[in-house]
Amino acid sequence: MIEVQNLHKSFGAVKAVEDVSFSARDGEITGLLGPNGAGKTTTLRMLYTLMKPERGRVLVDGRDAAADPLGVRRALGVLPDARGLYKRLTARENIEYFGRLHGLDEATLRRRCDALIAALDMAAIAGRRTEGFSQGERVKTAIARALVHDPKNLILDEPTNGLDVMATRAMREFLFGLRAEGRCVLFSSHIMQEVVALCDRVVVIAHGRVVADAAPQTLREQTGAASLEDAFVQIISRSETRAA
């Protein structure tokens, strides 16, 4: 369970995030949808305590990120926008490194690695150095790394970015699997179809503000638009008029 309350963050004169509030529930996939530069990545970075909000609060399973950043990080699995694998280490060594930093003992670590490598269909690449990996192979490795400590909550920044159709489908199935296990999955995207295909709830962000927060179906009904894409365009342009 991730709760975000009135987050503010600015870089110099630029207000990147203004009064963002939403919550992502366990056993649901929540999509953070918005155009490029809307403040999605900044919001997520405040969730996994890489950045400190100027105002507002982040609660993960009831823990306050400002008071207990290490506890929050322990409860989170994070796939940042920057995948950042170590290219001189093998895929498995990359996963193990983060597992050890999470304090897993060697037996648990081996079990978790084997399970993730099987679940993500990575057996063929696990022993290879990540230098020269395809985009899909890189994302898989980074996701396995994010899940190595079996976190209850998962934050994914643009998880399907750069993936081909097959890889995207596999990723969807994998995320549904995580939902079925009762985890809280929060992911960001600027791609409409993806949100429709995946999300139980959509939080739309534009210009650093939340402009809509509902189920995809509800959003469509609220705006009276035929498709979610139309609804999205309507919501965004309405907010632009308001901002201007």
Place this chain on the structure above:
Amino acid sequence: MHAALTVFLKEVRENLRDRRTLINALLTGPLLAPVLFVVLINVQLHIELDKAGKPLPVPVVGAANAPNLVAALVQMGMVVKPAPRDPEAAVREQKADVVLRIPAGYAAHWRKGEPAEVELIYDSSRRDTHEDVSRLRAMVKRYAKIVGAQRLLVRGLSPALASPLVAADRDQATPQARGALIFSMLPYFFVLTAFLGGMYLAIDTTAGERERQSLEPLFANPVPRRRILLGKLAATTAFALVSLALSVVAFAVAGRFIDTSRLDMVLDLGAHFATFVLLLMLPLVLLLAALQTLVAAFAKSYREAQTYLSLLMFVPVLPSVLLIVVPVKAQLWMYAVPLLGQQLGIMQLVRGEALGAASVAACLAGTALAALLAILATMRVYASERLAISG
């Protein structure tokens, strides 16, 4: 397992797989300097020792004005060469090292018993000709002394009358100390080796990691950033230490290839020397690692960090140069100054002197304190929000 240890092991493993780092830290750095050193010193020894016994060719202007003088100089090893038309120009243009000019009035002065003059034309700013000039000057002086003594004897006086005072040289330099002059760059080589040994890791673990965008996922782990930093510092320090140890061993081996007997000096780069060098350098290696990491943390890319650190590399040469240009008597406080303390301590070891406990303590404590401050400063930079953001 402790998080810092995990980071340390991962950085070591990753960098052991990087050929560039390995070559620089474990091959070029530690081995190039000793080899260069042996070659340079042997070449220098050859030049100096060969010159001393060799005939000295000197262009002589007006040799006909003083046939006796020229004959005496030739007996002492001078070889008369034809005179250039313009001796001053020949020396300036480096066509001649030194020219002897005997003026036309030489014979007249000589006959009257007045001091006759000969001119040595040379360029004192050319260091390579010092040897020739002083040899020629010594020959002329020796001839003058012989003739002066003969003149006194002819007049029935003892030549001893003309030298009421004699300064006798009693050089107290130990054979090691004589070698020390040549080896005053040795401490710098050690510092440089440690610097190069850690440099690639310092860059790779901060600027490199940031450029590859892996710092952001790394910081999402439930580990305080200072622990991550400590692991990285430990890895950088370890590489620098291994590099330094290899260098010290290489110098010990290289020392055997320097023909010190011809120099009348003793050179001991053995186990005792190696142990103390490593001890004195230990806190300095830590200080260098922290400074390198600090500088690399400010750089946006690998390349930028490399540029900054190449500039930083020239700082450690300062104490070496300073002590060569302005030789000072070592005071205790100087040992507490990082770099300077190591320079003084290692030079003492080269000279074969025992290191005082107070000096060693001052050196270790002073540099360790500086290292601690550098680590704290680096921790502050590591804690900053923008460090992890690469995009």
